[in-house]
Structure formats: structure tokens, C-alpha cells
Amino acid sequence: MFRTALRNVLAHKARLLMTVLAVMLGVAFVSGTLVFTDTLGNAYRKQSAKSYDDVAVAVTTFADPSSSQKDAGITTRTLDRIRALDGVAEATGRVSGFAGVADQDGKLIGNGWSNTGANFSPGKDGKDAAYTFTTGNGPTQAGQIALDKDSAAKGEYGVGDTVRVATNGPVKEYTLSGVFTTEDGAVNAGGSLVLFDTAVAQRLYLQPGYFKDVTIAAKPGASDQEILAAVEPLLPEDSEAQTGKELAEEQARSIENGLSNLNTLLLVFAAIALFVGVFLIANTFTMLVAQRTKELALLRAVGASRRQVKRSVILEAMVVGAIASVVGFFLGLGLATGLRSAMSAFGAKVPAGPLIVSPTAVAAAFGVGVLITVLAAWLPARRAAKIAPVAAMGSVHAVATTKSLVVRNTIGSVITLVGAAGILGGAAVGKETGRMLIGGGAFLALIGIIVLIPLLSRPMIALVRPLLHRVFGVSGKLAGQNAVRNPRRTGATASALAIGLTLVTGISVLGATMGQAVDRMTTDNIRADYMVSMAGGGGLDMSALTAIQGAKGVAAVSPQQSTSLQVKDTWHSASAVTPGDVEKVFDLKTVSGSLATLGKGQIAVDEDTAKSNGWETGDTLSAKFGSEDKAKTKKVTVGAVYQGNEFLSPVLVSTDLVAPYEPKPYIPEIWVKMDGGAGEATEQALVDALGDNPAMSIMDQQDIRNMFGGFINTALNLMYGLLAMALLIAVLGVINTLAMSVFERQQEIGMLRAIGLDRGRVKRMIRLEAVVISVFGAVIGIGLGSFLAWAIGETLRKDIPGYVLVMPWDRIGVFLLLAGVVGVMAALWPARSAAKLNMLTAIKTE
Secondary structure (H helix, E strand, O other): OHHHHHHHHHHOHHHHHHHHHHHHHHHHHHHHHHHHHHHHHHHHHHHHHHHOOOOOEEEEEOOOOOOOHHHOOEEHHHHHHHHOOOOEEEEEEEOEEEOEEEOOOOOEEOOOOOEEEEEEOOOOOOOOOOOEEEEEOOOOOOOEEEEEHHHHHHHOOOOOOEEEEEOOOOOEEEEEEEEEEOOOHHHHOOOEEEEEEHHHHHHHHOOOOEEOEEEEEEOOOOOHHHHHHHHHHHOOOOEEEEEHHHHHHHHHHHHHHHHHHHHHHHHHHHHHHHHHHHHHHHHHHHHHHHHOHHHHHHHHHOOOOHHHHHHHHHHHHHHHHHHHHHHHHHHHHHHHHHHHHHHHHOOOOOOOOOOOOOHHHHHHHHHHHHHHHHHHHHHHHHHHHHOOHHHHHHOOOOOOOHHHHHHHHHHHHHHHHHHHHHHHHHHHHOHHHHHHHHHHHHHHHHHHHHHHHHHHHHHHHHHHHHHHHHHHOHHHHHHHHHHOOOHHHHHHHHHHHHHHHHHHHHHHHHHHHHHHHHHHHHHHHEOOOEEEEEOOOOOEOHHHHHHHHOOOOEEEEEEEEEEEEEEOOEEEEEEEEOOOOHHHHEOOOEEEEOHHHHHHOOEEEEHHHHHHHOOOOOOEEEEEEOOHHHOEEEEEEEEEEEOOOOOOOOEEEEHHHHHHHOOOOEEEEEEEEEOOOOOHHHHHHHHHHOOOOOOEEEEEHHHHHHHHHHHHHHHHHHHHHHHHHHHHHHHHHHHHHHHHHHHHOHHHHHHHHHOOOOHHHHHHHHHHHHHHHHHHHHHHHHHHHHHHHHHHHHHHHHHOOOOOOOOOHHHHHHHHHHHHHHHHHHOHHHHHHHHOOOHHHHHHOO
């Protein structure tokens, strides 16, 4: 039977090719994902370990630049005491923060969030072990900086050049003293690193004479644990000390946790691709078994048992799965290499290192490939073994019994109803619990629909058969009849497309809905022409607010200064704003009172916060302002209650009210209204006022929409790209089904040719059949995907103000059109094969 299985594989190479491709693609996705994440994790772990090779102990403080010197970090005196400890070879103090470098055109180098500034801390030899200089030296004067090699190359800077650098204040010019290489994570993430003289960095990021972090190197033979024990009593309360080994292990765990999310995401899509591939494999083996009915019956007649027949089909599937797994695994290695190169192309530096092929990746690739193929072939194998020898010899096709169809449709109906109930229940419950219910219901509904698809195919395809006949004549009529001739085969082929388009449609509907919600949120909440913020996401300096207030053409300006206040035992997030101007830059609707009372030292509270706390206009509250450990109490009056605004905190206070408690305010955004509205001239006025600062972002309302919408579009494009694998496998399924259908119908096609159907109409018949099956699957997928998107949207309704479900009819139309194109493309080879059949030879075929 093993020889029989091998002979059958070799005899049906062309027919099994699509199955091999489907399994191969799924295996490539699985193995490529595992190898890629293993390689990435190993490279980053080695880099992390390398950066702590010479670190015996690392000290981290949670210093707040706005606090008093007592809590600002580690003093120079404490650093000197650490250096004097037994076993300590060197102790290096570090401070860091945001620093943006302008290129020759004044544009920011790097991606903003990973643009970093730090201090150059030379030892007795004049070198800083953390950096290797390729040209020049580290900065030793207030007017000097050093740049990482990549940033210097991007900005076309050399030693001695003048470089414009921005922190959270005005742009300053520095002389480039040197260029260095580093393993710093910010640079590897595609950002930039600027080194300042230590005194300059302390002034910029902390306070003079204070360090945020300290790294300690040990003398030969000294114990890291003993140094740690000696260092800990010297440190301020708000600090943490660890050995370099502990810190490296912690970072390794953090890297693994971060990569595990990526690993899970990619494996989910690999699972979807393999799930789609199951239908292709099952369909292929079902058709192969049907075509070999007489052969299998003969084997039974000469003594083969049912178990042996089933085993021969399973062995055939194992051979196919093994071949596909081998090819897919090597393709996965190429995919992993390509993904690593793609990361570098997008600006993220991946540390050098070998490709890591773990036993888990190999076992998963071969286990998944062979197991999926065998599981998909098990049902056809079981059917083959159940065929009685005498009955099989008398008929080429085994017709499904009425009982089996009734059982299948009953089971499918029950599963679909349970799934639909879960989806509707999840939509009613809402929030995270509701989404979990929807996920379970969606899985059951999808399985149920797949089971019912053969039943659905007849009435749905019957709706378009008259149209096919009228438009395409005999070819259209025959195509419609052929599409429903074998409902199970049609259903299995359409199921693959239905799964892919369910996911694509659901994601598209949610994406369009969220995109419109963002547009509505911007339009309904903002009156300002511009929002000014830091490219790195940090806070703006007060000097930026002063500069904007003095800019030409400014009609109103208000910061959105983040602060908080405590009432009773609860801290409430608050926005400090400019009274009088805040109403001009935000659309604020008062429920009671007046926002003008902000100028009198009173506060405004949004409607939900007022209701939940039982506050009303005119109430006097005892509120605490300032940091939690040094909060000061002040009586404040609720001067207004307003409808909530998505861009503001639930409590509004004036900047003057909180000024005594916040000497260094945190201002993430400044909102500006211009006399002439948004335009090139008004934007340039702001750019000039801010000193052409490359680190400051000036966005109009459309830019704000694009910023939020960009995240949605990026996520959509990522999902489309990953789901393309599943859709590609679905296309292979259509090709495979048609090719094998043509093989089965050789005699019939020969007869049609003999009675006058020319080659052109034969091709058209096959193409139309493919289009009908593809569009049928697309309609099922679009319907189910839209239903799921509606249900998920219901769970988000309360979290998204003004939520309205949006159906992207243009995209849905494109999906249907693409389904038709897929049908036409998939039918090219089968249609050509059918048209080339010799009439006489085909008629004689059994």
C-alpha cells in the first residue's frame, strides 16, 4: 500500500501541485515567523548583554526635573563616594533626554520619539567607554556636541561644522567635535544621539550637579554583589540599583515579551492561511479519491482492507505534506532574512548576528505541514474506505446520500445559530467581555457557514443563472449549471475565499468607521487652526508659549498643560489653559455656569465628572495641587460645567491658578487660532516665531486627522498584507478545483465540442464558472465580515463619541470586482486546457 501511495503521488504530480503550494506557503509563514523572532531576540539579547559586559552595578533614579534639588537624582558628592568604595574601578554619571538635530535643510533627522541627548563622561584616559569615536573627540566645552555616525552622515556633517540642535526649548547652534559609533537603543531604533558636555546636559535635562543614572565598573576580582550592597545605602530613596547581570537578564526578558507579541500576531495570520489551506487540501483529495473510485474498488476486490485503503490515502497525504514542509521551511528561512532586511530598510537597525534556526522552528514547520495535510485528507480517506467494491466498480462518482446531506445541514444550522447568538450577545454586553463573546461566536458562525455553504450555493447561484444565460448564451447557462453540479466542491472552493474576505471586510468596515470618528472628533472639538507639539512627544518649554503669543497674526493661544488636583481621596486629571482664549481654540459647550470664571481662579468640570462626583456649579471644593508628597490645599469653586472635549482633560483650570505649584510645567501641546486662518503665510509666521525649530511640529486640522488616521491606515495595510497569504491560497484553490473539474469532465467537454461548442465558448464557460464560484465566496465573506464589524462596533460605541457605523461601499465594490478578476485569472490555465482537448480522445475517456 505504501508503494501504491507513492505511485499515486507521482501519477498526479500536476494535480497535487496546488496542494503542495498551499501547504508550502503556510509552513513558510510559520517557520519564517519563528526563525525571524528567534534571530531578532538572539541579536538583541546579545547586544543587551554586550552593553552590560563592563557594568558591575547600574543605578537608576526616577528623578523629576521639576522637583527640588533634594530629590533631583544622584549628586556629584554621592558619585564621588561611590567611586571611593572598595572594588569600584570607575563610576560614570549619566543624564539624558530629548534632542533633535536639524539637517542641512532644517528638517529633523530621525523619527522624533527616539531622538536622544546624553552627556559625554570621559574617564581618566579622556575616553567614554560607551562610545567609540571614528573622527574627532567628545565634547568638552559648552558650545560643542558629538553626533552618532548615521546622523552625521544623514545631515552631511563633519568635525568642525555648525549643527542646529533643539531640546524642548529654543534651537541652539553647536560645533561638532566628533563622530562616534554606539550600541545605544535609540540609534538602533532609527533615531539620533547627541552628546553634550556633562554640565550642559545636566542643565538641559535635570539640574546642575545631578545625575539621573550611574554605571559602576568593578576592579578585577571584585564581587558585583558586594559592590551592590555597599552602593545601596548611599542612594536616595527614589532610586533602584541592580547588578549588570540582573539588568541584562531583565532587558532580555523585556525583549522576549516585546517579540512574543509580534510572534503571536504573525502566527495568527499563519494559522488563518493554514486554515484556508485545509479546504484546498480536502477538496484536492476528495476529487482525487472520486477520480480513483474504480481503482480503489479494485484494490478492495483483490484483498485490500478498508484500513489499508484509508492508510494509502493518508500516506499519500503524508508524502505531499513532507515535500511541502521541506520546501516551505527553506522558503521560510528566506522570508526571515527578508523581514530582517525590511526592518533595516525602514530605518530600524537590527544588530548583526546569525540566522537562528531552533529545533522548535524545525519541528513546528514539519509538524504543521504534515499534520495539516493529513488532517485535511482524513475525511476523503475515510470516504474512500467506506465505498463498497461492487458499487464503486459500477460508478465513477459516489453520490452523497440524502441522509448525509440532512445531517450536514442540520449540524451546520445549529453551529451557525449558536455562533450568531454569541455575536449578538457580545454586541449587547459590550466592552472586553462582549468582544470575547464575539470572537467565540465568530469562530462558530464561520464554521457553521462553511458547513452550510453547499446548501447555500444552489439558491444563491440560481439568482444569477438567468443573467448568465441572457448575457453569455449557452456558455453562461452551462457555467451556472456546472457551478452547482457538485455543491460540496463549490462550497469548499468558495469557503477559502469567504474566510479571507470575512476578515478583510470586517477590518475595512471598522477602519472606515474609526476613520470617520476621528474626522468627526476633530471637526466637533477643535476651533484652533494649529496644534504645536514636540516631535519626540515630550513637553514644550514655556519659552515656546511666549514666542507663539508674540507671533504675527495670532488671534488666540492656549496651552493644554497637563496637571492634576486631588479632591478628597481622588486625583483628577486636569488641563491648565488660558482663560478667554480656550473657548476660541476649542469647541466648548457649557451646561451651566460660564467659562469666563476660569479667569477668576475658579475651575470648570466636564458633565460626566460632575455627575459622578455630585458636583454642581457654585460648589466649593477643597483641592490639593502640586506633587503628591508636597501637595498644597486650596479652596476652589466650580464655575462651569461643560460637555466633554476629547482633546482636554475632564477638569479645566487656568495656568495662573497652578503656576505657584508647578515651577516647570509640562505642556504637551499649544493650540493656536490665527487671524487669517490656516495657510502657508500663517504657518510660516509660527515657524519664524519658534526659531525654525526642527523638533517642533506645527499641524493644522487636516494634519491632526491624518496623524490619527495614519495609525488606522497603517494597521489596515499591515492586516491586508498579512491576509494576502490566505487570499493567495484561496486563489490556488479555485485553480485547483477547476483544473481537476476539467479533468473529470473530459468526456462531457468532448461531447460539447462535437455538437458545436467552439473553443472560445468552452473557455468562456470555464471562466464564468470560476467567476461565479469566486463571487459567491466573496458575497458570503462580505456579508459575514460586515455583521462582525457591526457587532464589534457596538462594543466600542460608548468609548467613541458620536459613533456611527460606516460601510465603505467603494472598498466592498472593489472586493467584489477583485473576486471576479480572481476567478478570471484562476481559470486561465484550466480554460486553456479544456479548449485544447481533442474531441475524439475526450469522448473515449472514461
